[in-house]
Amino acid sequence: MGDLLKKQFEIGRGSLLKDIEACSKEWFDIQFEGLPNTIHWQIGHILTAADNFLFAEDKQLPSEYNTLFGYGSKPSAWQDDVPSVAVLVGQLKTQLEQIKGLPNNRFHDKLPEPILGNNTFGELVSFTSFHELTHIGQVHIMRKLAENR
Numbered sequence: 001m002g003d004l005l006k007k008q009f010e011i012g013r014g015s016l017l018k019d020i021e022a023c024s025k026e027w028f029d030i031q032f033e034g035l036p037n038t039i040h041w042q043i044g045h046i047l048t049a050a051d052n053f054l055f056a057e058d059k060q061l062p063s064e065y066n067t068l069f070g071y072g073s074k075p076s077a078w079q080d081d082v083p084s085v086a087v088l089v090g091q092l093k094t095q096l097e098q099i100k101g102l103p104n105n106r107f108h109d110k111l112p113e114p115i116l117g118n119n120t121f122g123e124l125v126s127f128t129s130f131h132e133l134t135h136i137g138q139v140h141i142m143r144k145l146a147e148n149r
Contacts (some may be wrong), residue, residue, distance in 0.1 A: 001122050008129045012094045016046070016136045019143050021088060027146035028085050029075065034140065043088045046132050050095060053115070053128045054102070060095065088136035088140055099140045121134030 020043065021031040028040040039047070047068040051061045067073060068082055075082075083091075107122030 002009070002107040002125075004104065005107070005122065005129055006100050006102070009096060009099050009132070012129065012133050012136050014091060016043075016139060017089065019136070019139050020085065022094045023084075023146065025144055029108070029145065030142070030146055032074065032142065035138075037138075038075050038144075039139050039142050040082070040085055040088075041069060041073070041075045042135050043085060043092070044077050044083065045073075046135050047088055047091055049131055049135075050099070050128055053124055053131075060098065061091065072095060093108060 012131045020039075023039060028043075029038050031038050044065065048061060049071075051059055051065070053080060064080065065083075066079075068078060102125070107120070107125060109121045109148075110123060111119060112122065115124055118127050
């Protein structure tokens with residue numbers, strides 16, 4: 001189970017990085033009509049959500065990422081310095097290596113209490129992958145919209 005889930009992250013992040021590389025720099029902060037966020041926000045949100053779900057006991061990211069990219073946040077409310085897309089991409093790559101390094105025997109560990117209906121760490125990893133792939137799809141759509149403006 002662990003290796004399969006790690007592979008899902010590898011495939012998803014690979015797809016995300018290809019979309020990011022295909023973007024012009026000015027596209028990252030376009031907020032399209034009817035969409036509440038930007039590509040920049042999506043990238044930060046993917047990173048932050050994985051940190052919160054998978055590394056809650058030993059978070060790797062600064063606490064202000066939750067304010068910038070956490071659930072319910074939006075780029076229109078950004079007031080402080082926001083990490084650049086280049087910084088976030090570097091952190092995505094580092095985090096992927098951390099995910100791939102998670103011990104497989106941990107995936108069967110029961111969580112102290114359910115998180116969003118997930119009872120084991122493996123279930124939470126699976127949910128995190130699903131959540132991430134949803135947002136990667138958003139990045140892909142936003143890139144296509146930017147290309148066709």
